[in-house]
Amino acid sequence: MEYAITTEGLTKVYRVxxxxxxxxxxxxxxxxxxxxxxxxRGELFGLLGVNGAGKTTTIRMLxxxxxxxxxxxxxxxxxVLKQPVDVRRSIGCLLPGERSHYWKLTARENLRFxxxxxxxxxxxxxxxxxxxxxIVGLSxxxxxxxxxxxxxxxxxxxxxxxILHDPPVLILDEPTAGLDxxxxxxxxxxxxxxxxxxxxxxxxxxxxxxxxxxxxxxxxIHGGRILAQDAPEALRALSTGLDVxxxxxxxxxxxxxxxxxxxxxxxxxxxxxxxAIDRRMTENEIPEEAAIESDRLQIEELVRRAVEARCSxxxxxxxxxxxxxxxxxxxxxxxxxxxxxxxxLTNGGWRVTGFNVSRPRLEDVFVxxxxxxSE
Amino acid sequence: MHSRSVGTLSxxxxxxxLVAMTRKRLLQEWAYKADFLTWFVAPFLFVLPFIFQARFxxxxxxxxxLFFARWAGTAEYVGFIAIGAAMYxxxxxxxxxxxxxxxxxxxxxxxxxxxxxxxxxxxxxLGNSIAHTVINSVTTFIILLLVRVFFGVxxxxxxTLFALVVVLSWSALYGLGFVxxxxxxxxxxxxxxxxxxxxxxxxxxxxxxxxxVLPVWIRGFSRLTPLAWVLTTLRAVILEGASWGxxxxxxxxxxxxxxxxxxxxxAGFLVFERLTRKRGTVGTY
Numbered sequence: 001m002e003y004a005i006t007t008e009g010l011t012k013v014y015r016v017x018x019x020x021x022x023x024x025x026x027x028x029x030x031x032x033x034x035x036x037x038x039x040x041r042g043e044l045f046g047l048l049g050v051n052g053a054g055k056t057t058t059i060r061m062l063x064x065x066x067x068x069x070x071x072x073x074x075x076x077x078x079x080v081l082k083q084p085v086d087v088r089r090s091i092g093c094l095l096p097g098e099r100s101h102y103w104k105l106t107a108r109e110n111l112r113f114x115x116x117x118x119x120x121x122x123x124x125x126x127x128x129x130x131x132x133x134x135i136v137g138l139s140x141x142x143x144x145x146x147x148x149x150x151x152x153x154x155x156x157x158x159x160x161x162x163i164l165h166d167p168p169v170l171i172l173d174e175p176t177a178g179l180d181x182x183x184x185x186x187x188x189x190x191x192x193x194x195x196x197x198x199x200x201x202x203x204x205x206x207x208x209x210x211x212x213x214x215x216x217x218x219x220x221i222h223g224g225r226i227l228a229q230d231a232p233e234a235l236r237a238l239s240t241g242l243d244v245x246x247x248x249x250x251x252x253x254x255x256x257x258x259x260x261x262x263x264x265x266x267x268x269x270x271x272x273x274x275x276a277i278d279r280r281m282t283e284n285e286i287p288e289e290a291a292i293e294s295d296r297l298q299i300e301e302l303v304r305r306a307v308e309a310r311c312s313x314x315x316x317x318x319x320x321x322x323x324x325x326x327x328x329x330x331x332x333x334x335x336x337x338x339x340x341x342x343x344x345l346t347n348g349g350w351r352v353t354g355f356n357v358s359r360p361r362l363e364d365v366f367v368x369x370x371x372x373x374s375e
Numbered sequence: 376m377h378s379r380s381v382g383t384l385s386x387x388x389x390x391x392x393l394v395a396m397t398r399k400r401l402l403q404e405w406a407y408k409a410d411f412l413t414w415f416v417a418p419f420l421f422v423l424p425f426i427f428q429a430r431f432x433x434x435x436x437x438x439x440x441l442f443f444a445r446w447a448g449t450a451e452y453v454g455f456i457a458i459g460a461a462m463y464x465x466x467x468x469x470x471x472x473x474x475x476x477x478x479x480x481x482x483x484x485x486x487x488x489x490x491x492x493x494x495x496x497x498x499x500x501l502g503n504s505i506a507h508t509v510i511n512s513v514t515t516f517i518i519l520l521l522v523r524v525f526f527g528v529x530x531x532x533x534x535t536l537f538a539l540v541v542v543l544s545w546s547a548l549y550g551l552g553f554v555x556x557x558x559x560x561x562x563x564x565x566x567x568x569x570x571x572x573x574x575x576x577x578x579x580x581x582x583x584x585x586x587x588v589l590p591v592w593i594r595g596f597s598r599l600t601p602l603a604w605v606l607t608t609l610r611a612v613i614l615e616g617a618s619w620g621x622x623x624x625x626x627x628x629x630x631x632x633x634x635x636x637x638x639x640x641x642a643g644f645l646v647f648e649r650l651t652r653k654r655g656t657v658g659t660y
Binding site: 012014057060063064065066067085089091093095097099100101102103104105109114116117118122 | 388392394395396403406483484485488489490491492493494649652653654655657658
């Protein structure tokens with residue numbers, strides 16, 4: 001496996017002076033601690049964490065803007081401390097804050113300036129500027145001063161600058177922060193398209209949905225440490241949260257005999273020969289408590305029987321709902337049991353009228369790992 | 376990769392970077408046209424009060440000239456003061472322009488973007504200050520021209536010697552500028568540093584008075600100040616038409632300063648730059 005970015009024990013400790021009660025003390029703040037990352041070439045990797053988790057510190061160390069206290073970081077095969085110039089040539093960065101452009105210059109002038117600094121020859125540069133302006137959709141407004149741009153346009157221009165010298169690695173720090181929904185979606189799409197061209201993208205975000213939507217792998221960072229890293233799907237499996245399967249069902253016919261119930265189950269379903277469902281149930285015909293309890297127990301028994309082979313620890317609850325019953329099954333991978341449950345219920349004389357599965361989200365995993373408080 | 380098409384240390388690449396940075400600074404200046412105008416008017420206004428003050432002190436019918444000549448070695452006090460004030464502006468503007476060019480980038484929010492490029496740091500310092508060095512040099516030349524036109528000061532310039540002194544001065548000034556640049560990056564707000572530096576230069580370099588009037592112990596410090604040597608040498612070159620032979624010591628001292636200060640200055644800059652990166656405050660406003 002070829003890696004675009006690797007870190008070994010990367011650590012950043014700030015020493016901060018603090019004055020309390022006329023005493024000045026130096027306090028250590030561990031911004032990033034023993035960070036080990038492996039980001040493959042062509043991967044769209046998300047660094048996920050709350051504000052102050054260590055995302056930006058990590059990004060800045062990888063971008064050579066911040067010197068690590070200890071550990072190593074290698075970007076595109078170059079050590080950030082020993083070969084910083086090669087690292088800078090290998091990366092395109094989008095840092096937070098919309099004041100990263102020269103506002104009194106036009107977008108084209110900004111790109112021309114940075115393109116020259118990245119060593120792109122003049123003729124190739126003009127063509128490349130046209131290309132990147134086209135990619136980020138700013139061709140029509142390329143000759144306007146940046147001060148007239150919206151936040152979203154400035155962010156797109158920042159992306160254009162990041163890809164201008166066609167670097168193999170893109171480092172994007174909170175690229176959609178502060179953008180409206182449309183601009184954020186547009187930028188996410190652009191990032192995905194860039195990743196599809198084979199670029200390695202390291203993206204930081206505190207937007208869990210964004211990470212889940214665009215990243216092929218995600219690392220959850222908290223208190224300067226990586227708590228978990230894997231594909232979003234695999235991370236979701238780390239959750240102690242359970243799948244929740246909801247099944248609604250009703251009797252094919254009110255053949256159940258119970259106090260106050262009518263025997264109306266004479267009609268048969270044509271295909272199965274089972275009693276046809278009676279849809280004429282009215283308020284007056286609602287089963288009494290005993291009948292409901294009997295139904296409830298029967299359904300619970302059927303469902304337990306259906307899931308016991310593979311999900312013995314699943315919890316099953318049955319409750320009356322409208323004309324039928326709602327079954328709630330909680331357990332690991334319980335969604336996989338739905339076909340078995342449906343067959344068992346049907347064979348038991350219950351028609352399945354609907355179902356819904358809810359699974360733990362990345363957000364659930366994130367909260368479980370990082371704790372309930374954000375900072 | 377596009378970025379590798381020109382090596383980051385090739386002379387062509389470095390030249391392109393310097394041109395691009397100068398062009399960028401000029402475009403930014405041009406966006407504030409009123410400021411652009413002040414670059415050319417304000418320096419002359421700065422020089423005038425000193426000249427009129429000197430006229431007042433020169434007594435009736437310029438009788439003070441002889442007294443002045445005893446201290447300064449020239450009776451041309453208007454030229455002496457004009458050159459002193461103009462060169463003081465030239466030097467301090469260049470110095471602080473180099474020092475504060477990164478501060479401007481920090482405030483604007485673009486310094487980290489510059490730092491992300493593969494351009495050698497020293498080249499960034501140079502590139503960011505060339506535009507203003509050129510503007511300052513032009514305004515200084517205009518001041519001297521106006522002094523000649525309005526006050527009838529005659530200049531007896533040895534142009535080759537003048538060019539050499541200017542080049543040596545530039546070199547020494549850029550060396551100092553490197554240190555200031557790193558220091559300003561590290562300390563951020565440094566207005567007090569600027570004020571103190573300017574006042575010290577005003578005193579130690581003898582901007583509007585001959586160094587010979589200073590107490591002996593202060594003159595010792597003057598000898599360590601590049602601006603004092605620059606002023607002494609340029610006054611001799613411009614006002615007295617001094618020749619190579621007359622200025623052997625001065626040229627030797629300036630040459631040494633021009634060789635040593637940039638090296639020490641750049642080393643200092645790198646130390647401060649690294650400290651800034653260790654603190655993680657490259658882009659901190």
